[in-house]
Amino acid sequence: MSKNYDVIVVGAGHAGVEAALASARQGLKTALFTIYLDSIAMMSCNPSIGGPGKSHLVSELGMLGGEMARHIDKYNLQLKNLNHTKGLASRITRAQADKYKYRIKMREIVENQENLEVVQAIVVDLKVCEKKVCGVVDNFGIEYGTKAVVLCTGTFLGGEYIMGDVKYSSGRVGEPASVDLPNRLEEYGFELDRYQTATPPRIAKKSIDFSKMQKLGGETNPRYFSYETEKEYSEILPTWLTFTTPETIKVGQEMLKYSPIVTGIVSTKGPRHCPSLDRKIMNFPQKTDHQIFLEQESIESDEIYINGFTTAMPPFVQEAMLHTITGLENAQIVRYGYAVEYNFIPAHQLNLTLETKVLEGLYTAGTINGTSGYEEAACQGFIAGVNAARKILRKKEIVIDRSEGYIGVLIDDIINKKTPEPYRVLPSRAEYRLTLRQDNVFIRLLEKSKEIGILDKNTTKKLEDAVKEIDDEIKRLKEITIYPTKENNEKLKNIEGGTENSMNSPVSAFDFLARKEINYDNLSEFCETLNLSKLAKEQVEINAKYKIFIEREKAQIEKFKKLEEMEIPKNFDYENVKGLSNIAISGLIYGNPKNIGQASRISGVTYNDISILIAMLKSLQ
Template identity: 40%
Template structure:
């Protein structure tokens, strides 16, 4: 028997990384919000690797923080080891990654949701979603019916979830949770076109069953920094990770048992992520590679569960045991949780606007794996955007659209909604054409103003950001004006770093442009240096060193912005645009791009079509 329950402005289905950011953003922007989780103990769960950040994902976390999101803060609180990846490879690809304590992370997030004003965290399975005259009705399994204005779907791998281990498969969410099965049916009735994706995770094993003596250790950085500018506590490295390898025996075990894999047996219809292949997949696709790497990572401080990064599998349990035991140091390993593949329902993200609202379903938003992405950080980024835009919808404000030119968040969403996905989408630095401008170190400069203007970032935080940015530019000015006179000391520094000595005075900025030279190396000769934090000096150095490249990218960005300022009215009739090629007309009708910039990135729309479109807009709408 259903009953009429509380009404809300915004309802979020799912309390994973996407749902959390969505609910917090919506509540913080003043909307009465509810977030549903199928199990109160799986809020902010990390069902795969116990880590936040990584290449391009670190960028996303810094960006989320600059906008007033929560992920960075949770990661800082629960960090047990921190590393800056790609240190020697240049500032565009510097990426922070931290190992976290899963329980601590999850607890922090749950408590944050609980404390949040305007927000209720509620355990309930949503079984039906229906349109009403002015919004939506959600029905829980226990019969509560909530009328809401906007819905954000962030169902992750729960939606229609099915777990595969060898020839065994059953309905299930991640980590042994219930799957949400009825909701898929309700979505289909609504007219959403669902597709199947899959992902997988390796086994968790008992620490004491591993012999670490012959394995390489991996320690954290010496001076770790936090993700969030709000974090005041020191980040500490508390654990070590270890590296093991597969070998010919592993290969043999897998090859002998391939026929027992559900993947090769044709049981799994879902498409898996290309970058995250199972170990059997790696061995089939790269038969010449003699060995594959495995990182052994602790799942937390108060647990002996260890995660085996790189060795996910959906082979039968007995094969898993044999294959893990072929690896270095794991001869006697004991599995605590078996590896599995999981299949789930998701949608085609090209059915959404860059605001993450469905084109066909007003007030309905999606985020995370439901949108065809993969990864905690990708999910959180979309959740934040969906939450912001759902709240703005309630408040009858224009949506906030992030651009490829201001963020990885914008790049991620544009890739999803404009190009679409064929397999679960992962963020990578090579996906951004503006990566020398979109760096971790300037995330605040790129985004904090937006965060402040929409009301997510507090005035205090914003003021601090602004002050730091001003300090950076003052320092750049100083470096350009300051002349360092030639001296034995200076030339000693230059020669010791294998760069040419100087005979006349030279500008500090010109010295910093040399790849071999950094601020630290000039400490003794740069006597007028102000007392500012090391991080700001490093940021200034990047701007100076890469000035030429940054300028080139800024020119490209300005060109893109010109196109993005040309808004395409929602009621445009593409059949009325004379001169468009037929393919372009059809593509434009299907994608309904919001501006000319987005239109120009749709495959099948040529530069000539874009010209025609711009002329039409100018003539007809004066825009």
């Protein structure tokens, strides 16, 4: 072998970058393989980060020491706070990325990272020594030795480009696919399947009539993704909103016969939450006013991304449909939309550490695991990179459970639950949404972050101080009593926006803060308050106002933890447990869960099966 590394990461998309940086920052000699150096951290589709569930992922990643959070805070065109009227658990951040700067600056970080080398080559095979990965082979026949491999191949594994009736081998348009590696993976015993994804056309900014569209801005002082970000002001480049018209639907219906979905050229499933325009026309023929958002891809370019116009129809159909949309009557397409079909490894073949069950030392992360989205990929890449390094260093590997973060929900779901399309994180998938908020990431993942040890030490200390500040202030407020005096009731009546205008019995200052019209600032009119940090003040208020709901969910989490702590012995004989259904036995044998909690989430395992298992395990104690 010509060169040896501790960890080799294959693929330099969002998963690969996080995996390589996480490994290198733990002191391991790491190599990052990419087909093209210029495509490191490329945003192949939507130039945005964040949204429902996804913003939580990015903030969690940043708290643990990943790069995406602080990077998007720096290189964006607009940041927007969303869903703030829909309840505490729904609040999110969405960033319109500067696609060019994001990619170029991420390459700089990768190239300047200590312990990390970048190699431009296509990995065509793995070197396997007694069911354990010990190296890779590239397309030049060069062999590289390693102790662990992280596969982050994105849409390149057996990738095929599709537009209209055109279909050929390609990972993304213009880039070669990884053709040999999927065949080799099947030979090593992996089950492979196929998904597809698509992207809209891009148009020239100068060809758009913005006067017919609604201009949308962002926030000058948004909630950032990273706790390391200290910006007083965020730049804002607007996006624009327009709509399809009845003519769009008419033209689309007339030309559906050219759709690869209709012709059968595309036969695999795509992301359900990001359907193509031709699929919208097929599924919702009565709806004519589909939203279309126009987003500039970079300050360095006038290329406009058409959010809501995903399609792989032939070029002449894309143009005909596009010109029926309000404000896009004369729009010039500079890149046509297309679809990509690709191989992935169904994630039931993984452990919760993202190491595969088939080959020791092989980890997979991102799209190869059947997921969709930059955020999902980045989080998996980070966890895989951290765990590959920790296994080599003989440290306890990191597993985030469902009650600790959306990252835990993501990994647990893809391993234990089947989805018929590329998996996307959504708030509805998390049982403990009120606990797993974006605003309290620094509290719930502080200990995990310290255990990993990558996050900046000054930031960690600042957040530790904030957690103590919160705990101390809640305790102090609980010890202060506010009485229903005439003076206090007069003050309540004079507070603007108050609906509960009197108090009848003494309460603690903490319970008083739960009143709708009271915040930490005007609480000072009733008792002494402190000069809290912004982080601490927000959490003290939230804990007061949502105390009942938070405590209720905390009790649910405690029950969940008990199931997670009830371990199932290795090589447990499910077939000899009386009362288990055949479906449950099959799923449990294949899934090989480590505990009752994981077993309960395996497809086909019922509540009755879990009750039987718990009784059996207790009898063995």
